[in-house]
Amino acid sequence: MLGAPSMKRRGPAGGGAVRRTRIFSGLNVPRVPRRYVWIALAAPFLLFFYVISSSSSSSIPSNYRPSFDSVRQRLTPQQAQPVQQLPPLLPPSPPKRQFQDAFVALEGKNLETKKVGGIPGYQMFENLYTHKGILYAVSSNPQSLPSVSEIVSIGEGIADETFYKVITPAQALELFGARVARLEGDTLFFADGPPVSFLDHYYHFVIECFSSAWRVLASKEKGSALNMSPPERVIFPREVKWRDGPGLNAWFLGTVIPTAAIEELAGWNDRAVSGNVYSFERIVIVDRWASHRHNPTANQWNKMNSEIAEVKAPKDWWEPLRQALMYSLHIPDEPLSDKPVITYINRQSTSRRKLKDEDHLALMQALYEVEAEGYAQVYDARMENIGKKEQFALSSRTNILVGVHGNGLSHLMWMKEGSTVVEIFYPEGFTRDYQLMTEPLGHDHYTVWNNTVRRESEWREDGENHFPDDFQGTEIPVSGAFMKELLIDIIKKTKKFSG
Known part of the structure; x- marks a missing residue:
């Protein structure tokens, strides 16, 4: 029976270097260097692993890497799961071009x-x-x-x-x-x-x-x-x-x-x-x-x-850019409603070209009634308070755009072909800024002077821009009752809305 090993240390007077002896069952045995002991203990294990590796290397190449299929074959049916193969982020690169x-x-x-x-x-x-x-x-x-x-x-x-x-x-x-x-x-x-x-x-x-x-x-x-x-x-x-x-x-x-x-x-x-x-x-x-x-x-x-x-x-000449904008902004190309969408460009917080306060309230009441009576879904849009993405998400799915003459009407570019623009001017005022874009886009354009529509034949015959003194003013009149009648008439006349 092997006893617990113990060590005796000699001090510096014994020759300088520390020497160790092992005592086995009370017998002094000459010291065996520790490195030989470790080699003797490790040799059987090294031999075992060598035999195992030698036998396997004869059948598996050194550069072998298991494929997904070979790994799956080693699993039980319960363990095996299909491996999802994702497409690359980018398509394969075209052949490289040379400088020349x-x-x-x-x-x-x-x-x-x-x-x-x-x-x-x-x-x-x-x-x-x-x-x-x-x-x-x-x-x-x-x-x-x-x-x-x-x-x-x-x-x-x-x-x-x-x-x-x-x-x-x-x-x-x-x-x-x-x-x-x-x-x-x-x-x-x-x-x-x-x-x-x-x-x-x-x-x-x-x-x-x-x-x-x-x-x-x-x-x-x-x-x-x-x-x-x-x-x-x-x-x-x-x-x-x-x-x-x-x-x-x-x-x-x-x-x-x-x-x-x-x-x-x-x-x-x-x-x-x-x-x-x-x-x-x-x-x-x-x-x-x-x-x-x-x-x-x-x-x-x-x-x-x-x-x-x-x-x-x-x-459809403009449709590629319209789709590009919607795709870039992650806007779904689907309607906001099963009814026509009316967007009113509200300029009442701006410093010029806005409606009389009382006429604005009358217009808001008219728009509310158009929606309440089931003709359309209506949005009151103050574009200066809306983020760019939200602005274009709304305008790209608007069917009828309503507003006083101003830059907000440029959103007509993003409506689908065949939509409608209702542009409100100070009476006797007129310029073709936005009509010139509605025409090639295939939109209908209505020029409103308070409680009348100025027909295209009239302004073409007149052939001039008109900027009366209050064209840029803050007291532009419009009849709410007239606007309600006009919008309902537009919806009823438009085949895709009237069914």
């Missing part, structure tokens, strides 16, 4: 610039070029292209050859060299610049400029516009403010076309100093003053987009 793939060799190619759509102020080209800050149209028949006056301006005047020039294919080969950098996809080019620009206002940028440029792009589509791709880039080549105070312009671009590159003056100048020649696959040049110079009704109504409805485009 960004360039196109010119030798033996058709270099000619071609106008493919648009009207003055919104001209669309294929194969337009830029080099050192100058736009180049290449043509062996310059008369086939619009004049520079119809295309682009410097300030309010016609651009000169420091910004736009037409050259022949031979001149292009000499100037451009053997190859050009290809800017693929669609480009929107907003040419407005100092001393006068209106781009830093949501209405002027989004409704007048952007939406009209998109309609021109859509004009190239046959049938439906739903398969259109978003623009690849938006260019502001001048020293211009395009961001508005409330931040809606930048928010709009980032929400509706989030993958588009935004290039401002610094980026445009960077292209120029690079010395490269760039070829635009397709480009729409938006220029306010070109429109005013050549579209007769642009000056008549003081709106650059006054003739954009004349550009032939698919009926």
